[in-house]
Amino acid sequence: MNQKVLKVHAADNVVVALTNLSKGETVTLDGQEYTLTDDIHAKHKFVAADLQAGDSIIMYGVLVGKAQSPIKKGGLISTGNVKHAANDFEISEKRNTDWKKPDVSKFAGRTFNGYYRPNGEVGTANYWLVIPMVFCENRNLDVLQESLVRDLGYGRNKKYKYQAQQLIELYKTGKSVEDILSADIRTSASEENAQRLFPNVDGIKFLNHEGGCGGTRQDAQALCGLLAGYITHPNCAGATVLSLGCQNAQVSILEEEIKKRDANFSKPLYILEQQKIGLESDLLAAAIKHTFAGLIIANQTKREPAPLSKLTIGLECGGSDGFSGISANPAIGYTSDLLVGLGGSVILSEFPELCGVEQGLSDRCVQVDIATRFSSLMKTYNARAVAVGSGFDMNPSPGNIKDGLITDAIKSAGAAKKGGTSPVTDVLDYPEKVTKPGLNLLCTPGNDVESTTAEVASGANIVLFTTGLGTPTGNPIAPVVKLSSNTVLYNKMRDIIDINTGTIIEGEETIEQAGERILDYVIKVASGELEISAVRHGQDDFIPWKRGVSL
Incomplete structure (x- = not known):
């Protein structure tokens, strides 16, 4: 790298160090010499001219701070001598919407292979979601995850599980702490790669969260909007939703938010309410069956x-x-x-x-x-x-x-x-x-x-x-x-x-x-x-x- 420093915008009065610079070193930029009065580490900035307390610090062509004390040309700006400052702004009737559109000829006619959805949107992935309406259902999500993910071939970081198993076997054979620390534990490719039952489905995702009740009604509305955004997302094939029943984030609010985003929503969506179903075991059995059925449907969609x-x-x-x-x-x-x-x-x-x-x-x-x-x-x-x-x-x-x-x-x-x-x-x-x-x-x-x-x-x-x-x-x-x-x-x-x-x-x-x-x-x-x-x-x-x- 030949260039040691950079001024981002012509109006700037600070210069960026692209590499570590030493106090007393002289650097040149655009014919201007700067002798540094401090060590300047890479990524940090020094001033291009003497500044007094109250003077503006300009970078990227905008106000980014005010000097709190005098700073000599070539001096480091830091939290000790500069404080945050920014220009106020107002609504202008004039619009600055002309822009130099880049040359896109290299990408004209290019396509990607994605998953088409009924509303015309296209996903870059194909996931099934399992979503709780309230944090009370998180434990049930954990049970579902343990029940479904590994056997369907969606487990991640399995190599660490297999490495732990090797250590367990070493311990059972009486190996010492020193033997275990020096052991060469490896994972074979066959152990890491389980075959997916549904090759066109990228995974089942569980959106555990800590909301849904106990907050403001605004929190509940925003959460339902967020969850609706995921359910209607083009990367989502469908969803299983678990509701307790009495929480602020009601299923009716979720359904309204889904309609806002997709008025003709037609993906498979299974909503199960625990207080209506009764036994937790019945809820989980229904969730497993519906999720599995949804995966069969999701697997029918292929990239185009x-x-x-x-x-x-x-x-x-x-x-x-x-x-x-x-x-x-x-x-x-x-x-x-x-x-x-x-x-x-x-x-x-x-x-x-x-x-x-x-x-x-x-x-x-x-x-x-x-x-x-x-x-x-x-x-x-x-x-x-x-x-x-x-x-x-x-x-x-x-x-x-x-x-x-x-x-x-x-x-x-x-x-x-x-x-x-x-x-x-x-x-x-x-x-x-x-x-x-x-x-x-x-x-x-x-x-x-x-x-x-x-x-x-x-x-x-x-x-x-x-x-x-x-x-x-x-x-x-x-x-x-x-x-x-x-x-x-x-x-x-x-x-x-x-x-x-x-x-x-x-x-x-x-x-x-x-x-x-x-x-x-x-x-x-x-x-x-x-x-x-x-x-x-x-x-x-x-x-x-x-x-x-x-x-």
């Missing part, structure tokens, strides 16, 4: 070619670092633009991580009423956070700060790059469904799992998830493709990372080249040709968002 316009991609980041906003995020931003150019849909969420870039996104909304809704959701969310002693400015995690994201606005400006440059066609509140092609903004927390859970409920049939620190998050029914912002992470955690975009930092490829490479990968994943890390590990994270304050 579908246009790329049938894809909806969720855009997510977690465990972000100082490179996320200049490699992985803009790379999937270009992928986003490519898919929009092909008639597909993308979802940008995590509203606390859009703080400071609201004006640009608001101006990109195709209609004023859509911009108004975005403004209302952002301001209401932040006000709720402030009311309980928090706020969007408290969003960066310790890991974010350690790796260069020292204010929420810096994190946000980089995170927003995931959405590319296309116009915003719709703004959705949690857990509404995507109904329009193009870029959709979805109100969710910045919490990785809550946000990913919501994006899938809104229709994402694949999620692109960028990380600079390493995050193993997945989803029960949608492939969550993990992309590293730097090569060090990719090499260190290749068991959970699918794609490396550190090549951009190293100058090996452009953002556009990486974006095209990612879309090629997405097509293979959507067709079932590639099994990503989160699916391989059975990383089925599912956390509904209770509409309190979660950043």
